[in-house]
Amino acid sequence: MPIAQRSSSGAGWSIARQLFVLQVLVVAALVAIGTAGTVLIVLDDAEQAAIDDVTDIAETVARSPTVVDAVRRPAPATILQPYAESVRTATGTDFVVVMAPDRTRYTHRTPSLIGKPFIGSIDGALAGGTVVETSVGTLGESVRTVVPVKDETGKVIALVSVGITTDAINQKLVGRTPAVAIPTALALLLAAAGSWLLSRRLRRQTHGLGPAEMTRMYEYHDAVLHSVREGLVVADREGRVTLVNDEGRRLLGDDLPEEVRDLIAARAAVADEPVLAGDRVLVANQRVIRSEGQTIGTVLTLRDHTELRELTGELDSVRGLTEALRAQAHEAANRLHTVLTLVELGRTGEAVDLATAELAVAQQLTDQVMGALDEPAVAALLLGKSAQAGERGVELIVDEASRIEGTRLPSRDLLTVVGNLVDNALEAVAGTEPPRRVTVLVLDTDGVVLVRVGDTGPGIPAGAFRRGWSTKAQGRGIGLSLVRQVADRHGGDIEVSGSTITVRLPAAS
Known part of the structure; x- marks a missing residue:
């Protein structure tokens, strides 16, 4: 019967490959979740920053003496339109609208819309408060605020609305994309490199074996260790005993004899060396285990030669x-x-x-x-x-x-x-x-x-x-x-x- 040989391209992946793929998937998922969270936070921060900006600008315009004086004059648009456009251009907003309490626009970035009603909520502003909303107007969806213009007695004599379109906010976010994308890419690259190095080290240590192969090998080796008629003692590089099979325990008892301890401590190869263990005469053979030029332990075999x-x-x-x-x-x-x-x-x-x-x-x-x-x-x-x-x-x-x-x-x-x-x-x-x-x-x-x-x-x-x-x-x-x-x-x-x-x-x- 021919002897079957293990194939590296067997039915399953090696432990190193499985670990590498698992690590890449986990890291990618974590980075994706982190990036999504960051984007949501940045988006929310950008929207809130836009709201704060348009609110501050609207309140500043509403308190301007030029606006308060102009809304009391006949044909206020002739004064307010140039003023509003200069404010819009200076602040980078998309529109600055001054209107009458009945929604009639005095200003707009599109002159043809002056004199037409304002589209949006103004009830809160007419009551003396501030309206903040995201709604669709003549320029598309925008984040806007509406504040009242009051006279000396506190009466609402006009309204001011300032807004920034959602497209403008998104454009700013797109400009910040490298700040998020570059760290994300670096994180993925470092994680992939670390996973690859770890899998490479694990592949060397496991000799490219898969879980099923390692399980079978453990079962075979365990059966062999307990069935052989020679005593077996395995020690690590520090000389600590890590494994003794059944025959080894029978020959040596619970405590290692001094001569056996000396052999293990010497960490040198010996062949057919006689040792004494209680009433027994044993013949010892020791082999030094090396991996990649480093001593990683010793294997000592013992045969009973008493009789x-x-x-x-x-x-x-x-x-x-x-x-x-x-x-x-x-x-x-x-x-x-x-x-x-x-x-x-x-x-x-x-x-x-x-x-x-x-x-x-x-x-x-x-x-x-x-x-x-x-x-x-x-x-x-x-x-x-x-x-x-x-x-x-x-x-x-x-x-x-x-x-x-x-x-x-x-x-x-x-x-x-x-x-x-x-x-x-x-x-x-x-x-x-x-x-x-x-x-x-x-x-x-x-x-x-x-x-x-x-x-x-x-x-x-x-x-x-x-x-x-x-x-x-x-x-x-x-x-x-x-x-x-x-x-x-x-x-x-x-x-x-x-x-x-x-x-x-x-x-x-």
Whole structure:
């Protein structure tokens, strides 16, 4: 079955594109609403300003002595028409009309309309007030005001109407359009640019995925994370753990072991690094996550190698014993051949002395170990290590003060401590100048099991019990770390002096 690949031109838009379109629509709607509100406010302000202007002009004209005196004379139009036109021209209004109380015009910008009735409301002005209205007259729709002209007694003797057509007001608004349009266009342009930059950044961060693809990817990844048989720990760029899968929680527990925290804090790539987590031996692989040249976190995978390490250790022990037994068998065959040759030569006394001497040496070590250690597993371990040491040209000495009788310390833990310390000592003296010697003391006294292993090697450096330190050339051992783990579990302590390691393990009562 071919593997399906994601297409960037799939059924749906990416999140970045959807966000960009949504932002543009929202911003455009907001700008349109704001612009409409601004236009309405400006229009209302322009109309109110026109009303205020024509009212002020009308009241000024009505109080003018020229107007008051002229309306009392015969043929007032001859005086008022030039005056009214000069006021209209000077103020930029569309008409200035002076009329009699019966609506008869004395003035008008169209001379043919002089003497004809005024079109509009005047009742309020005849009563001594002010009329303000928007109505249609001879010049079209206009905003106008009508005020009374009074004599010294307060009697209304004439009316003055001043107006500005709606077209004139609109023309002024059109002239102000750039003041509104330019900021609106700039706002739209800036909003579109900001939305585009944000969508571009989001596209990089989401890799152009759409919502459905991201949902499926989350579901797939979540299922994978919880189904894999390896522990997984994800940390951010600050070293904070952001995700631990089910297997990781099982292996590490609720709190991260110190060695795992150190690995994460180092933020360096590692491959097949052994770490200890409680009673478990884990193999760690860590990868540094980078994006656009920046470190954004680490991914740590953990595999449980506890049983494998135990089996490997047992296999190494068996292999070592096999090699030692093979060497011993070869050596015994040589000695037996020598004894038989001496017998054939008639030198039976020398043959007997040689055979009994070899048996005495072997039996002496066996008797010493078995007699001192009432722990068959430890005794067998030391006898096997003695054979390995002999094969390597190293003398393994079990201190005569060694004594264990019925300790409650688990045999497995005791074997871990003794076996790893002896192995480390054998490795330490390998390749050194003779004499190559390893000394072992195992003593149970006052409820504390003391294990002391010394050698003639170069000594043990500081930090030997940290993860990964080893006397081996590749430097990837965990033997001493396992010793430290056992000591910590039993509340014991470890003392290092030169090439001698002393471990004290309180035994359960």
